[in-house]
Amino acid sequence: MPTKVARLLEEEPLEDLGLELEQRWLGEGYERESLRALARRFNVRLLEERLSQAGQSPLDGEAENTYRLLTDDDVSAGMRIQAERELERAGIDVDRLRSSFVSHQAIHTYLTTDRELEGPGNETSPEERLEKDTDSIQRLSSRLAAVAEDTIERHAGSGSLEDESVSVLVDVNVLCEACGEQHDVRTFLEEGGCGCQE
Numbered sequence: 001m002p003t004k005v006a007r008l009l010e011e012e013p014l015e016d017l018g019l020e021l022e023q024r025w026l027g028e029g030y031e032r033e034s035l036r037a038l039a040r041r042f043n044v045r046l047l048e049e050r051l052s053q054a055g056q057s058p059l060d061g062e063a064e065n066t067y068r069l070l071t072d073d074d075v076s077a078g079m080r081i082q083a084e085r086e087l088e089r090a091g092i093d094v095d096r097l098r099s100s101f102v103s104h105q106a107i108h109t110y111l112t113t114d115r116e117l118e119g120p121g122n123e124t125s126p127e128e129r130l131e132k133d134t135d136s137i138q139r140l141s142s143r144l145a146a147v148a149e150d151t152i153e154r155h156a157g158s159g160s161l162e163d164e165s166v167s168v169l170v171d172v173n174v175l176c177e178a179c180g181e182q183h184d185v186r187t188f189l190e191e192g193g194c195g196c197q198e
Contacts, residue, residue, distance in 0.1 A: 005042065005102055005110035012049045017042065021107065022115050034127045035104035043067055043101045050097055054090045070098065073171075074184045104131070134189050137172060145170040 002010070009018050021042065024033040033041070048063040058066075069075050069083035084094045111117045148168040155161040172185040179196035188194065 003110045003114055004106050006114045008046065008100060008102070012046060014045060014049060017045055018110075018115065022111060022117060025107075025111055025117070025119070034131055035107050036131050039102055039104040039107045040067070042107060043071075046100060047097065050092055051090065054092050056090050070094075071101070074187060130189055134186050137185055141170045141172055 006018070009015055020030075021038050022028075024030045024038060024041070025035070026032070044064050044067045047067050048058055051058045051063060066083055066087070069079055087094050087097065112119070145168045148170070149166075152161065152166060152168070174183045174185050174188040174194075175181075176183070176194040176196060179194060181194055181196060183191075183194060
């Protein structure tokens with residue numbers, strides 16, 4: 001049974017992207033890319049293909065920006081809703097599109113299962129270590145949000161809180177003491193710090 005990535009590559013005339021993902025992961029003819037970067041690349045290409053199928057001609061960087069608006073944590077709800085409405089006006093099913101996006105784990109499964117690769121060596125690169133550590137922070141944040149939601153539901157159920165429909169948001173931010181700028185921790189790590197000293 002083909003993996004999700006293999007199935008999408010077949011369904012969405014993107015067969016050439018499979019080889020490109022392999023070469024970028026191994027650093028053959030391209031600068032080596034992490035699984036997270038490859039997942040983002042795949043998802044942006046998928047979005048470009050869906051826009052083309054809907055008769056749109058996205059400008060350079062437009063699909064990348066739309067993908068960012070749909071998926072990045074630091075995007076405001078208003079900007080995300082506006083991006084969703086624009087896609088819907090173009091005739092694109094946003095829920096179906098989102099469910100088609102793949103994770104870096106799905107890319108890894110595709111490369112190691114469908115393409116039978118062993119990966120770019122056994123040593124963990126600094127980028128892969130950073131990716132793993134960032135994922136750990138994300139899992140802890142999600143866990144904290146789940147615990148907070150369970151606590152609120154339990155107290156609402158016992159009558160000590162008004163029974164309201166709420167969502168718990170957990171943001172981990174980094175404050176740069178040099179310039180006072182605040183950053184989402186994922187962005188801070190992925191961009192190599194604040195950048196105010198450059």
